[in-house]
Amino acid sequence: GAHIDIFAGLETWLASLCQFGRPVVWLDFDNTAPHLDRRALTRKNYFRCYSSDREGVRLALDTLHKLGHRSIAFVECGAYGGQDWQRRRKEYVLEETRTRYRDLSVHVIAQHEEFWRHRMDRERCDILDHADAIRRSLARQYPLASESRMQSLLRDCLAQDVPSLAAIAARRDCTAVLAPNQWLAINYYYWFRFAGFEVPSDLSIIGFDNRLPFEAHPVSTVDFKLDYLGYAAAHALLGDVPVNADRQGNIPSLPAVLDRGTLGRPRTRAVTKS
8 A cells, every 4th residue: 555656666666576476466545656557567466456536536526517516616725735635636626627527617715724734634523513612602702692693603703713615605606515535525514504504405515535434424425445445455365256457457446426415406596594
């Protein structure tokens, strides 16, 4: 599972292992080096297992496009600014819309709130904790406020704390949000729900990845099927059953959309905050 950009001698190392005649499998799980297959390592005992970010992006866009969405937001989270996977996903979104989905507009929303920097990839959805803390604070400040007043105050606080999502909420044209990963998609889902949006009737949301701790949240995501790569790698090593390898030793894992309830047709009415 080594990344080629941080393992300068990977090709030499793989070639050395292949000379012993036993199966050698490289888990290039995010498809960073498609050239490093049997064209580079001319050994029939070499396999490269991969899952493609581009295919995942294409599938997400295709899903939204077929539902009828023509204007979506892609959120670029600053806390992941140095991560190659987010950069690639953003580039693929822009490339695919230029070449394949020309009637689909993508609005890249920069997200630089400090809120995200200190809460990355925890098992719990942090917007839930944050909203609870806001409610407790508001209850102390406005002990006699009605429920509708409290909801309005909560929306105002969330908009102030997360202006990037408030900018999407203010747009009348955006009918879907494409999040860089599953954790962010879940947090966005709850933020928009607290902001008065019905998901998916007012706004569709989809992210990427499918981590087990997050499966309980009703948020749709692109599953890259990394579990299949583990299955294929194991059987390539054992040689007991055929694996889906092409002539160059590539074993792809095709992504799939898991619709957990946040995908729908674009709204045809103005959003009414409840």
